[in-house]
Amino acid sequence: MISTFANPHRFMKFTQWMGPALLGLGIVILVWGLYQGLVLAPADYRQGDAARIMFVHVPAAMMCMGVYAFMVLASLSSLIWKHALADIAAKSAAPVGAVFTLICLITGSLWGKPIWNTWWEWDARLTSVLVLFFIYLGYMAIWSALETPQKAGRAAAILCLVGAVNIPIIKWSVDWWSTLHQQASITLTKISLPADYIVPLFTMLAAYGVLFGALVIMNMRAEIFSRRAEMLVQRQYASMD
Amino acid sequence: MANPVVTLFFRELRLAWSGGGGAALPVGFYAGAATLTPLALGPAPDLLRAAGPGILFITLALASLLPMERLFQADLEDGTLDALGASGANYTGMALAKTSAHWLASGLPLSLIAPVLWVMLQGPGAAVGVVLACALSGSLAFFFIGAIGAALAAGVRRGGLLIALTALPLYAPATIFGASALYAVSEGRDFGQALNLCMACAMAAVALGPFAAGAALKTALD
Amino acid sequence: MDKYAPYVFSAYGVAIGLLAATAIGVVVRLILAQRLLKAIEKDQKA
Numbered sequence: 298m299i300s301t302f303a304n305p306h307r308f309m310k311f312t313q314w315m316g317p318a319l320l321g322l323g324i325v326i327l328v329w330g331l332y333q334g335l336v337l338a339p340a341d342y343r344q345g346d347a348a349r350i351m352f353v354h355v356p357a358a359m360m361c362m363g364v365y366a367f368m369v370l371a372s373l374s375s376l377i378w379k380h381a382l383a384d385i386a387a388k389s390a391a392p393v394g395a396v397f398t399l400i401c402l403i404t405g406s407l408w409g410k411p412i413w414n415t416w417w418e419w420d421a422r423l424t425s426v427l428v429l430f431f432i433y434l435g436y437m438a439i440w441s442a443l444e445t446p447q448k449a450g451r452a453a454a455i456l457c458l459v460g461a462v463n464i465p466i467i468k469w470s471v472d473w474w475s476t477l478h479q480q481a482s483i484t485l486t487k488i489s490l491p492a493d494y495i496v497p498l499f500t501m502l503a504a505y506g507v508l509f510g511a512l513v514i515m516n517m518r519a520e521i522f523s524r525r526a527e528m529l530v531q532r533q534y535a536s537m538d
Numbered sequence: 539m540a541n542p543v544v545t546l547f548f549r550e551l552r553l554a555w556s557g558g559g560g561a562a563l564p565v566g567f568y569a570g571a572a573t574l575t576p577l578a579l580g581p582a583p584d585l586l587r588a589a590g591p592g593i594l595f596i597t598l599a600l601a602s603l604l605p606m607e608r609l610f611q612a613d614l615e616d617g618t619l620d621a622l623g624a625s626g627a628n629y630t631g632m633a634l635a636k637t638s639a640h641w642l643a644s645g646l647p648l649s650l651i652a653p654v655l656w657v658m659l660q661g662p663g664a665a666v667g668v669v670l671a672c673a674l675s676g677s678l679a680f681f682f683i684g685a686i687g688a689a690l691a692a693g694v695r696r697g698g699l700l701i702a703l704t705a706l707p708l709y710a711p712a713t714i715f716g717a718s719a720l721y722a723v724s725e726g727r728d729f730g731q732a733l734n735l736c737m738a739c740a741m742a743a744v745a746l747g748p749f750a751a752g753a754a755l756k757t758a759l760d
Numbered sequence: 761m762d763k764y765a766p767y768v769f770s771a772y773g774v775a776i777g778l779l780a781a782t783a784i785g786v787v788v789r790l791i792l793a794q795r796l797l798k799a800i801e802k803d804q805k806a
Contacts, residue, residue, distance in 0.1 A: 392782070408767065524797050529804060
């Protein structure tokens with residue numbers, strides 16, 4: 298499977314229709330999920346309709362961790378097996394992961410305002426997701442700062458792995474810090490999930506996942522096209538000398 | 539012939555101390571930033587006691603970032619690292635030698651001045667030993683994590699901001715534990731757990747940082 | 761919808777908006793990159 302995709306030519310052939318097809322499928326699932334979340338799911342007896350925010354928020358939180366895990370796997374295979382496409386996959390996933398992180402933060406804030414009565418709370422989860430967002434930004438900054446794609450790819454892969462080692466430590470330290478500064482006024486109200494909620498939640502997760510696949514594939518194709526263009530231009534300059 | 543990594547270490551140390559006070563600059567920044575604190579918050583001792591420990595630790599983190607931009611870049615530009623790499627020195631060793639030399643030149647003075655600033659911010663005088671331990675372990679963690687960012691950004695012109703952006707999120711654990719220990723000792727609570735965890739962060743950074751920084755240096759030199 | 765409606769709709773709006781903006785950005789980038797490559801290939805053949 299991996300070796301099939303490791304060949305850029307085969308990848309390009311295979312994904313020509315996959316990107317738009319997945320994008321279409323993702324939009325269909327997304328619309329269905331949003332309809333379930335906004336209309337079909339019943340309002341929560343304690344949080345009322347605010348509980349509906351969960352359907353866009355929780356899957357985004359899952360995605361921001363999942364996308365990072367995807368980038369770690371891609372970075373590992375780029376460093377160890379030198380797969381030509383692994384770097385490009387990790388690079389293409391990063392902005393999508395950052396967007397999911399941003400969605401998670403903003404929708405969380407929009408849920409916090411009515412329920413916690415504050416836009417932002419230095420809660421352990423919020424804080425570690427915010428740190429994760431900065432890790433995404435640093436990763437993308439490395440890609441845009443280093444000039445040759447080979448160097449940028451290796452440096453970004455190293456940073457991705459360093460981040461992977463650190464994320465559990467950060468998560469744990471932030472939890473520790475948060476219990477230390479626990480404020481009694483605010484606690485996370487636990488929603489036990491009835492089936493009415495699980496179905497829209499996983500529909501939205503599926504929509505996010507399929508959209509992620511579509512966006513990564515299209516982003517990778519764009520990257521491969523621009524690298525080829527760059528290569529052709531450089532070859533021309535070289536032949537002119 | 540001495541081990542090139544050891545030679546590099548002593549060369550770095552000599553350069554840092556004779557480099558026209560370059561190593562002392564972060565100390566000046568640290569003292570200056572800490573002095574601005576009462577000017578911003580007002581001189582009320584209660585307020586300073588409440589905010590001081592946190593501010594002391596944040597400014598320590600920022601001061602530790604200052605030497606990072608030049609940590610590898612100068613030697614990369616003038617070919618020193620290339621020559622060392624060609625002579626067979628390993629990159630992890632180079633990263634370890636350079637980072638520890640810079641820590642001795644800048645990080646140690648930063649840690650030594652921290653208790654003075656602590657007392658100026660109305661921290662209890664009896665706690666200076668704990669403050670020193672916190673600052674030592676905190677600056678070690680900050681330097682060795684920062685070195686990863688420095689090595690990643692070594693080939694980039696004016697990479698200082700890039701280093702800050704990549705390293706600052708990774709500073710979170712050391713900042714949490716170090717500042718918690720300072721607050722605990724300031725409020726007369728048990729500081730042991732937080733201080734131990736801060737030291738654990740420092741040890742992990744010293745043990746693992748050079749490998750990542752070395753791998754990044756190798757990339758920058760290829 | 762109860763009194764929370766503005767928050768719910770803003771949250772859904774933000775999620776859809778950010779996803780749509782990303783998707784449009786990616787598609788535009790893809791089309792432009794493909795066009796540029798084709799133009800260069802044509803140019804170099806001529």
